[in-house]
Amino acid sequence: MSGVFLRGDERARYVxxxxxxxxxxxxxxxxxxxxxxxxxxxKEIIRRTNFPPEGTLLDIGxxxxxxxxxxxxxxxxxxxxxVDFTPAMMLAGKNGIPATISFSGADALHLPFEDNMFDxxxxxxxxxxxxxxxxxxxxxxxxxxxxxxxxxxxxxxPRRNILSPFIHIYLHKVIPRLGQWLADDNEAYTYLPDSTExxxxxxxxxxQLTTAGFIRVGFQRKMFxxxxxxxxxxxxxxxxx
Numbered sequence: 191m192s193g194v195f196l197r198g199d200e201r202a203r204y205v206x207x208x209x210x211x212x213x214x215x216x217x218x219x220x221x222x223x224x225x226x227x228x229x230x231x232x233k234e235i236i237r238r239t240n241f242p243p244e245g246t247l248l249d250i251g252x253x254x255x256x257x258x259x260x261x262x263x264x265x266x267x268x269x270x271x272x273v274d275f276t277p278a279m280m281l282a283g284k285n286g287i288p289a290t291i292s293f294s295g296a297d298a299l300h301l302p303f304e305d306n307m308f309d310x311x312x313x314x315x316x317x318x319x320x321x322x323x324x325x326x327x328x329x330x331x332x333x334x335x336x337x338x339x340x341x342x343x344x345x346x347x348p349r350r351n352i353l354s355p356f357i358h359i360y361l362h363k364v365i366p367r368l369g370q371w372l373a374d375d376n377e378a379y380t381y382l383p384d385s386t387e388x389x390x391x392x393x394x395x396x397x398q399l400t401t402a403g404f405i406r407v408g409f410q411r412k413m414f415x416x417x418x419x420x421x422x423x424x425x426x427x428x429x430x431x
Contacts, residue, residue: 198321205319206276208378209253213282215373217254222372223365223382224413228314231343231412231419232260235312238341238421243267245309248333250298251275251316254283258291261312271308273301299325303333310334313342318389327402337426340404345386346395346411346418357414361386392418 212219220228235257241247244267249258252272261270273296274280280293296302298313298320311330320326330340348357361383369379390398392409395418399407404422411418 201321202275208381209276210278212369212373212375212378213254213276213278216279216282217256219369219372219379220256222368224417227413229256229260231417232257232314233264234419235314235341235343236261236264236310238419239310239312239339241265241268241310241339245269246271246307247310247312248301248303248308248330249273250296250301250311250313250330251319252283252293253279253314255280255291255293256283257312257314262291271303273298299329301329301333305332306335307333308335309338311338311340313344315344317342317344317395318385323390323395323398324402327398327404331403331424334424336424339421339423340399341419341421343417343419344395345382345389345416346392347387347389348415349391351415357416361416386416392420395420 209216239247241261243265245265246269247261249255249261249270249272252258252274255272258270258272261268270291271294272280272291273294275295275297277295284293298316299322311334317323317326334340348354365383366376366379370376373379392411396407396409399420399422403424405425407420407422409418409420
């Protein structure tokens with residue numbers, strides 16, 4: 191059974207074990223699978239937050255720290271907290287991370303931070319892997335300061351169009367073979383297309399952001415509709431709702 195169809199703690203254990211296996215090859219596979227575009231998307235994520243130059247940012251599901259590195263590049267005086275529940279991913283990326291970025295093991299469903307603590311909350315390819323998206327969004331809302339913004343990047347179910355057959359071949363033939371060749375892990379890179387096609391449509395995820403309390407919610411599709419960048423703002427005052 192593909193890991194995407196597992197539920198609850200079993201799904202969480204599967205995801206942690208999978209990312210532990212592929213951690214050494216994760217960044218290179220991302221570059222190859224997205225034709226290098228994932229780096230541009232991460233730049234846009236940080237821009238979308240309107241992050242203050244000396245603010246504090248939380249990078250949830252940081253993985254190897256790509257978003258944290260990009261934040262530091264754009265805002266050298268920022269304070270960055272990077273968390274993930276897979277230590278192997280953080281260890282794989284730590285060599286290229288400045289010591290001023292704080293890494294911590296944490297579950298996205300139970301963030302160990304005070305309310306209204308961060309000037310921005312970001313994530314990259316996190317949400318499709320969590321077992322409870324509403325709780326994950328509620329936690330991000332809780333730790334975000336009023337008036338500040340969230341931005342997230344993830345795969346999304348592509349709309350059917352003239353390119354659909356080619357996207358299907360790429361997801362289900364090319365990516366697993368790349369994973370087998372580079373990471374010797376066909377299973378992990380079968381999970382990726384399965385989780386993409388079984389994840390929420392971009393419009394549905396935007397609606398969940400609104401349900402979580404965020405305002406000024408928007409999204410933009412990328413990579414022929416298979417990836418989407420979402421953003422939203424925590425109201426500055428109750429009357430903004």
